[in-house]
Amino acid sequence: MVLVHPEKQNPPTHILDTVIGRIGQIVLGKERQARLSLACLLARGHLLIEDLPGVGKTTLAHVLAKVLGLQFKRIQFTADLLPADILGVSIYQPDNKHFVFHPGPLFAQLVLADEINRATPKTQSALLEAMEERQVTTDGLTHKLPEPFFVIATQNPHHLIGTFPLPESQLDRFLMRIEMGYPDRAAERALLKGRDRRELVESLQPVISADKLNGLQQLVARVHVAEPLLDYVQNLLDSTRRTGEFAEGLSPRAGLSLVAAARAWALLAGRDMVLPEDVQAVAPSVIGHRLRPANGGRTVNIARLLESVPIP
Amino acid sequence: MNPTTADRRVLQSLMAAGVVAVAPHVGELPFWIIAVFALCAAWRYGIEAWQWYRPGKLVRLGLMLLLLAAVFRQFHTLLGRDPGMGLLITLIGLKFMELKTVRDHVVSLFVFYLIILGSFLYSQSLWLGVWALLAVTVCTTALVHLTQPTSLNVTQRLRLSGVMLIKAVPLMIIVYLLFPRISGTLWGLPADAHGGLTGMPDTMQPGSIRNLSESSEIAFRVSFEGAPPPPRELYWRGLVLTEFDGRGWRRGPMGGIQEVSFMPLNEAVRYHVTLEPSNKPWMLALDLPAIRPKGARYQPDFTLEHREPIRERLNYTLTSYTRYNTGTLERSERVHGLRLPGETSPRARALAGQWLREHGTPQQIAQAALDHFRRENFVYTLSPPLLGDDPVDEFLFGTRRGFCEHYAAAFVTLMRAAGIPSRVVVGYLGGELNTAGNYLIVRQSDAHAWAEIWLAERGWVRVDPTGAIAPERIELGLEAVRRLELQGLALGNLSSEAIRRALELGWFEYVARHARWYWDLTNMTWYRWVVDYGKERQERFLASFGFEHISWGQLGGLVIAGVLLVLLVYALPLWRTKKSLDPPQAAYLRFCRKLARAGLARAPYxxxxxxxxxxxRKRSDLAASISEITGLYEDLRYGPQGPDSRKFTTLKKRVSVFRA
Known part of the structure; x- marks a missing residue:
């Protein structure tokens, strides 16, 4: 990094660089994905990973939990999974004649919701509602989810048989959607030569604690966003609403997400202010799943959108 | 997409533009010229869509020579309006064959604009104006398509070209109002543009006015200041025919008389005439005009003659008196007013001789002639039989069926035979009052001929023998006569009740007539304010702003000043955004320009x-200063500290010493 001045190098960034480095030791050749998912977490957002099975989605989630010292639970979504299976149930205790709530697997700091689109809409909704509210309500009682609370959901885009694709309104609950992609040749070679990933994950030591993470999240909220940058974000939002290239323009919530993610990205780069480049770096992951092309196609070209909006 | 080629959709836009541009010329140019254009367009489309044969350079050259020869064969010249447009349209068709680069397309589009402009050499009607607007929009849309082939859809392209054209409107108005004009109307037309104009002939043969009565074309429009005179006084004087050769009537020699004057006997009528081009010099005026408009000669027979044939719409204001005494008669006038050719019309001469013996005064003789028409079963008809070598006798004693010209000619012959100076006057009678715009429309079908006899104490007196046969023609106009005749009613002594019933309009006719009137009003307004905006009107317009006697150079200066003013207004928003630049941003942009000059341009995004x-990476020698300037700029623009004058001064200093 040629351009970062020594006085801007804030101490937390050292830790974050260490975190990225640790993840990189296990998830090979995926530094960008690692950074994005870390930024997502720092911005208190949930992450959706969409890709083929076996490209390291689960490993990434697991490594993140380990490195950040988070309590980790994995829920494999299936068509017969019921809301109670993830939220928990109240069971009658004959001893003291009371119902006692038994928390489900959702009560963890980092939850991996694997193959979320295999579950029925009902179960999906229960998860997404909990993600939004950060609490679970059953039998009139509200149970707070742990803090921090972070969901990484995965889905297999091509595996359409027996799936229930997430509707747009629910996709919106995820701050980012990223794709893993195949590893490059060198990374794959290292992977093939190396030890079993699961063993490696188990042997990982946490770099920071949950408290420390909370402090970092508060730092993110304090990263400065200047007026010209907000101009830029608004121009971007405007452009999606006017070009006619998209079925519908971005919502104000999408704008908020974009700014939050850009803040986290700036902090990861060790800066106390957001630059347009930060917005550009997170934009494909933040707005990609919130836009649909107007002509009924499947993919939107975020790079072209970014190139069409000058930086004010 | 390769930027030098254009795809099929661009070709479609281009062809749409070609079709709308050429459409107004259908009917104006020989059919084969339009057909060549259409065939070329179809051929080019076939090449694009179905890989038809694409002609090589030699074939195209041969076709071009062939087309040149064909145009020359058609017009016997390559110069002038029709050959020029013909060449333009056929050769642009051929140009389709070699459409390849964006430049080819742009050239074709510019020629389309020229073709649209060219259609105004044929007509300047409101319809054409509307069509031209549409055609220019389509051409501009095609131009937009050409320059932005993929990024916009049809609606966006249309909107963009519409916005551009709307923005051009103020410029158009400025150039229209201020561009130096030559005398005449909006368009100085080439000399071959005046074929097929209808107007009064300068001689009168039996049937020559009847031919005009078939045409519903407008001869002129009149708006009166104050109430218009009653219909029976609406005699529009065109020209006076004194010379009779036994069959036809011609004008007599002019000149000899210097002073032309008459004594008015009633109130003056002031009115404004808009005369359609007729390719004849006659300026129609209400009997008798008292002033000479600019550019006109006042003839001794009280007609107004323009200096040259009227080839563009002419506006003039006149004062007339409908009752008058022209006083004494010059000797030469008397000679011409009594002259009859040698051996013609013996029976008419005999009849006149008989009246001369029976009656004492010229008035009584004239009355006897009118009574004769009324008594002897003469019929006024729009379809009179053909007459032979001695039309007056044949009409008076044979057919007895005639149109106004037959009656006027026969009456004057009889008067001359009886020794009363007399002559034929040709012009128009009446007109249709357009209540929508409160002006009179006089059509070619209102053409009329009447007689004038000279009486010692009253001077030249108008006598209309048609009025003795068919007073309806005088009171109600030719249109009414035609309707009455269609219903098989005999003219002459119809009761007013019968006429009213016969002329009652159905609701459809009523609506149609009013629609026609409003349409005519729209057209007239268009002509007055757009097409006829010439040198005089421009001078008056400028004088109202205090610019009198302005030279071409000054006008040119005004045009440039006006255009600059509009551009300035358009540029103002841009200038203001520039002014609102953040000072650090301005310094940074200066730095970017320096790098851009060194071949390192920053993309806007x-x-x-x-x-x-x-x-x-590209210029590692400059890495340190680039990094410093960028860091300062980012801190100032995006940083949390806000304005920092020390940092800003450093930034400015670093940028000004920066050399790429």
Whole structure:
């Protein structure tokens, strides 16, 4: 990094660089994905990973939990999974004649919701509602989810048989959607030569604690966003609403997400202010799943959108 | 897409533009010229869509020579309006064959604009104006398509070209109002543009006015200041025919008389005439005009003659008196007013001789002639039988069926035979009052001929023998006569009740007539304010702003000043955004310009940080200063500290010493 001045190098960034480095030791050749998912977490957002099975989605989630010292639970979504299976149930205790709530697997700091689109809409909704509210309500009682609370959901885009694709309104609950992609040749070679990933994950030591993470999240909220940058974000939002290239323009919530993610990205780069480049770096992951092309196609070209909006 | 080629959809836009541009010329140019254009367009489309044969250079050259020869064969010249447009349209068709680069397309589109302009050499009607507007929009849309082939859809292209054209409107108005004009109307037409104009002939043969009565074309429009005179006084004087050769009537020699004057006997009527071009010099005026408009000669027979044939719409204001005494008669006038050719019309001469013996005064003789028409079963008809070598006798004693010209000719012959100076006057009678715009429309079908006899104490007196046969023609106009005749009613002594019933309009006719009137009003307004805006009107317009006697140079200066003013107004928003530039941003942009000159241009969407990394990779010698300037700029623009004058001064200093 040629351009970062020594006085801007804030101490937390050292830790974050260490975190990225640790993840990189296990998830090979995926530094960008690692950074994005870390930024997502720092911005208190949930992450959706969409890709083929076996490209390291689960490993990434697991490594993140380990490195950040988070309590980790994995829920494999299936068509017969019921809301109670993830939220928990109240069971009658004959001893003291009371119902006692038994928390489900959702009560963890980092939850991996694997193959979320295999579950029925009902179960999906229960998860997404909990993600939004950060609490679970059953039998009139509200149970707070742990803090921090972070969901990484995965889905297999091509595996359409027996799936229930997430509707747009629910996709919106995820701050980012990223794709893993195949590893490059060198990374794959290292992977093939190396030890079993699961063993490696188990042997990982946490770099920071949950408290420390909370402090970092508060730092993110304090990263400065200047007026010209907000101009830029608004121009971007405007452009999606006017070009006619998209079925519908971005919502104000999408704008908020974009700014939050850009803040986290700036902090990861060790800066106390957001630059347009930060917005550009997170934009494909933040707005990609919130836009649909107007002509009924499947993919939107975020790079072209970014190139069409000058930086004010 | 390769930027030098254009795809099929661009070709479609181009062809749509070609079709709308050429459409107004259908009917004006020989059919084969339009057909050549259409065939070429179809051929070109076939090449694009179905890989038809694409002609090579030699074939195209041969076709071009062939077309040149064909145009020459058609018009016997390559100069002038029709050959020029013919060449333009056929050769642009041929140009389709070699459409390849964007430049080819742009050239074709510019020629389309020229073709649209060319259609105004044929007509300047409101319809054409509307069509031209549409055609220009389509051409501009095609131009937009050409320059932005993929990024916009049809609606967006249309909107963009519409916005551009709307923005051009103020410029158009300025150039229209201020561009130096030559005398005449909006368009100085080439000389071959005046074929097929209808107007009064300068001689009168039996049937020559009847031919005009078939045409519903407008001869002129009149708006009166104050109430218009009653219909029976609406005699529009065109020209006076004194010379009779036994069959036809011609004008007599002019000149000899210097002073032309008459004594008015009633109130003056002031009115404004808009005369359609007739390719004849006659300026129609209400009997008798008292003033000479600019550019006209006042003839001794009280007609107004324009200096040259009227080939463009002419506006003039006149004062007339409908009752008058022209006083004494010059000797030469008397001679011409009594002259009859040698051996013609013996029976008419005999009849006149008989009246001369029976009656004492010229008035009584004239009355006897009118009574004769009334008594002897003469019929006024729009379809009179053909007459032979001695039309007056044949009409008076044979057919007895005639049109106004037959009656006027026969009456004057009889008067001359009886020794009363007399002559034929040709002009128009009446007109249709357009209540929508409160002006009179006089059509070619209102053409009329009447007689004048000279009486010692009253001077020249108008006598209309048609009025003795068919007073309806005088009171109600030719249109009414035609309707009455269609219903098989005999003219002459119809009761007013019968006429009213016969002329009652159905609701459809009523609506149609009013629609026609409003349409005519719209057209007249268009002509007055757009087409006829010539030198005089421009001078008056400028005088109202205090610019009198302005030279071409000054006008040119005004045009430039006006155009600059409009451009300034358009540029103002841009200038203001520039002014609102953040000072650090201005300094940074200066730095970017310096790098751009060294071949390192920042894309508009490229952030400063990303650009600095790219630039530093390319020019590692400058990496340190690029990094410093970028860092300062980012701190000032995006940083949490806000304005920092020390940092800003450093930034400015670093940028000004920066050399790429």
């Amino acid at each position: 490229e952030g400063a940080h990303a650009f600095a990394e790219r630039a530093a």
